[in-house]
Amino acid sequence: MAKSISFARGAPSLDIVDVQGLRAAADAAFEADPGGMTAYGTAIGYPPLRAWIAERHQVAPEEVIVTNGSMQADAFLFDALVEAGDSVIVERPTYDRTLLSLRNRGADVRMVELEPDGIDVAAVERVLAAGARPKLAHIIPNFQNPAGYTLSTAKRERLLELARNHEFTVFEDDPYVALRFEGAPLPTMVSMDGENVVYASSFSKTVCPGIRVGYLVGPAEIIARIVRIATHTYISPNMVAQAIVHQFCLSGALERSIEKVREALRERAQTLCETLERELPDARFVKPTGGYFLWVDLPRGTDVAALFEAAAERGVLFVKGSDFVLDGAESSLRLAYSGVTPEEIEEGIKRLAEAYHHLTAAASEDAA
Amino acid sequence: MAKSISFARGAPSLDIVDVQGLRAAADAAFEADPGGMTAYGTAIGYPPLRAWIAERHQVAPEEVIVTNGSMQADAFLFDALVEAGDSVIVERPTYDRTLLSLRNRGADVRMVELEPDGIDVAAVERVLAAGARPKLAHIIPNFQNPAGYTLSTAKRERLLELARNHEFTVFEDDPYVALRFEGAPLPTMVSMDGENVVYASSFSKTVCPGIRVGYLVGPAEIIARIVRIATHTYISPNMVAQAIVHQFCLSGALERSIEKVREALRERAQTLCETLERELPDARFVKPTGGYFLWVDLPRGTDVAALFEAAAERGVLFVKGSDFVLDGAESSLRLAYSGVTPEEIEEGIKRLAEAYHHLTAAASEDAA
Numbered sequence: 072m073a074k075s076i077s078f079a080r081g082a083p084s085l086d087i088v089d090v091q092g093l094r095a096a097a098d099a100a101f102e103a104d105p106g107g108m109t110a111y112g113t114a115i116g117y118p119p120l121r122a123w124i125a126e127r128h129q130v131a132p133e134e135v136i137v138t139n140g141s142m143q144a145d146a147f148l149f150d151a152l153v154e155a156g157d158s159v160i161v162e163r164p165t166y167d168r169t170l171l172s173l174r175n176r177g178a179d180v181r182m183v184e185l186e187p188d189g190i191d192v193a194a195v196e197r198v199l200a201a202g203a204r205p206k207l208a209h210i211i212p213n214f215q216n217p218a219g220y221t222l223s224t225a226k227r228e229r230l231l232e233l234a235r236n237h238e239f240t241v242f243e244d245d246p247y248v249a250l251r252f253e254g255a256p257l258p259t260m261v262s263m264d265g266e267n268v269v270y271a272s273s274f275s276k277t278v279c280p281g282i283r284v285g286y287l288v289g290p291a292e293i294i295a296r297i298v299r300i301a302t303h304t305y306i307s308p309n310m311v312a313q314a315i316v317h318q319f320c321l322s323g324a325l326e327r328s329i330e331k332v333r334e335a336l337r338e339r340a341q342t343l344c345e346t347l348e349r350e351l352p353d354a355r356f357v358k359p360t361g362g363y364f365l366w367v368d369l370p371r372g373t374d375v376a377a378l379f380e381a382a383a384e385r386g387v388l389f390v391k392g393s394d395f396v397l398d399g400a401e402s403s404l405r406l407a408y409s410g411v412t413p414e415e416i417e418e419g420i421k422r423l424a425e426a427y428h429h430l431t432a433a434a435s436e437d438a439a
Numbered sequence: 440m441a442k443s444i445s446f447a448r449g450a451p452s453l454d455i456v457d458v459q460g461l462r463a464a465a466d467a468a469f470e471a472d473p474g475g476m477t478a479y480g481t482a483i484g485y486p487p488l489r490a491w492i493a494e495r496h497q498v499a500p501e502e503v504i505v506t507n508g509s510m511q512a513d514a515f516l517f518d519a520l521v522e523a524g525d526s527v528i529v530e531r532p533t534y535d536r537t538l539l540s541l542r543n544r545g546a547d548v549r550m551v552e553l554e555p556d557g558i559d560v561a562a563v564e565r566v567l568a569a570g571a572r573p574k575l576a577h578i579i580p581n582f583q584n585p586a587g588y589t590l591s592t593a594k595r596e597r598l599l600e601l602a603r604n605h606e607f608t609v610f611e612d613d614p615y616v617a618l619r620f621e622g623a624p625l626p627t628m629v630s631m632d633g634e635n636v637v638y639a640s641s642f643s644k645t646v647c648p649g650i651r652v653g654y655l656v657g658p659a660e661i662i663a664r665i666v667r668i669a670t671h672t673y674i675s676p677n678m679v680a681q682a683i684v685h686q687f688c689l690s691g692a693l694e695r696s697i698e699k700v701r702e703a704l705r706e707r708a709q710t711l712c713e714t715l716e717r718e719l720p721d722a723r724f725v726k727p728t729g730g731y732f733l734w735v736d737l738p739r740g741t742d743v744a745a746l747f748e749a750a751a752e753r754g755v756l757f758v759k760g761s762d763f764v765l766d767g768a769e770s771s772l773r774l775a776y777s778g779v780t781p782e783e784i785e786e787g788i789k790r791l792a793e794a795y796h797h798l799t800a801a802a803s804e805d806a807a
Contacts, residue, residue, distance in 0.1 A: 085474045093477065093679075094469040101462040106453045109461065109647035139507050139651075143673040172671060279477035281678030283507075303540060305511040309677045310649030311461075 214362020582730020
């Protein structure tokens, strides 16, 4: 079989990771602060990195906790705010790991349709009017996983208004924010309302995933509660990794890395869209303006579970749309273009189209 | 006030951390496996380090998970095995964070007296005979925290027999095992019984705490359950840190580091015992043969809470014995000698003795 091409995982290919920059950052960190990075720290994270993040977000350090990756941060936040039976609003579709994490906690997950300009806030209003009392609304505002869509400024404002009036917290989950490749960045919700928002982001998409450094920004009282949970869980997160990230940020490598990643992703997204249009004209999608993902709707009735099998036989992997919802999305799929080169994208989409045409031909024969 | 001297924290001083070895290991790791260490891994840990640990313990890789520090490993193990209301046997005294972690989970904690040759197994038998059905017995077999005591081979055997007969798991929590400075090492319980033991250890005491790399060894079925919990919590632990530790192990730096730490601790323990005998002859203790800690019993009726205050006024810190039990131990304290030089130990114990004599003089005056 031909070499496997994976559109499955939201992870960067090695060619867009600044390995030499990381190596230099590690060396600089051991030179600059051997004591601080080798000792136990505390659960707040490596203090210089925490201060750097706080300054970047123009908040006090007490409003920041730096964790072992942002998924660990999510888990702490859910531990702090969500009990079994609590309602939580999420986007439909949404990140499968978040969905699983909430369901494992026994949360009453309320999925609200995601539109190309973000969550359907009118539908959120209807859910609230019908009596839901959510603790949290989980929102991926920029280049959403899995859909690639971005929440408009007007919808950000309206959502915050609803959060204030209905006393729920907006969990602004924003790992892709730096990866915009066209248009101007939109204001973060945490910068618009410091009281009702907890913001999460990470260096996984701008430095590398293996470094496992993420963080939360939020009201000092909530952060203090999460620091206590984190202390009981692991004493302190990885000080060596956080000191390396701190030096990576200080040296200017972060900005260079972001620029490189953006350029590569812009090109990959462009190639993906063009190849889809050419090879698989039945695919409906919104051209991404940033991030890792493109969501494809195929004609109603397309069996994406069968397409998944047919594509796998041709050495092409993707994630089925149904993985990102509680039910439905059987004719949709997510394509991650972060880990594949333009050449692999062209080849992979050709094979995907072949699998699709094979299926539809078989279906017509069945119908005949 | 004079410079503060802390016998409080179980952490190494910077002079016994091999910073240059770590720096070289980081460089070697980025050279050897940039792809593996910068990508998302999986929750099993960095595969080459997992394989190295498995070989060291002569088990299959499937019997090992490498985590972000061993306290995180403990938390996963408790998540997997302990539900609210479940009985768990622990040593009295025991590590305060373990005690808190079990109590936070609503476990029914049964403390069993720790003797200089380890937990009182006859008392464990009585607890079992009285009808307790523990899920777990948490044991720190070598140079116990806080007492510094080591479990004898005969007691290891008896405990495993009880575990088999009463169907509980022995949680062998062994971070200090490599830090023996006299006598021959005893067999680990996990090497004596691969079915009823889950073993935890860490590189915090042999490489450095800030690197946050710990691990579990246990039956493949339990490890697989913990891998699932870990996946849902953080996808993967820190690959960069684990790759650095792996290179540190491969290069021989680990053995050199252990030798250096052992030598330093042997000298510190020696100085501590001699200074206590000279300055504070009321102190009763067992001379440590390894590890970080020495447990001091003062004469019955000594108010160690008051001593803590009087010592703090003189710039000396320790942890009260009462922090390591559910109740009692009011006349005991833990002295950690891992983070203080011999000179600091002499000066610190002089001040501690002065605080003690101040208290006892005041008490005699009250009695007069």
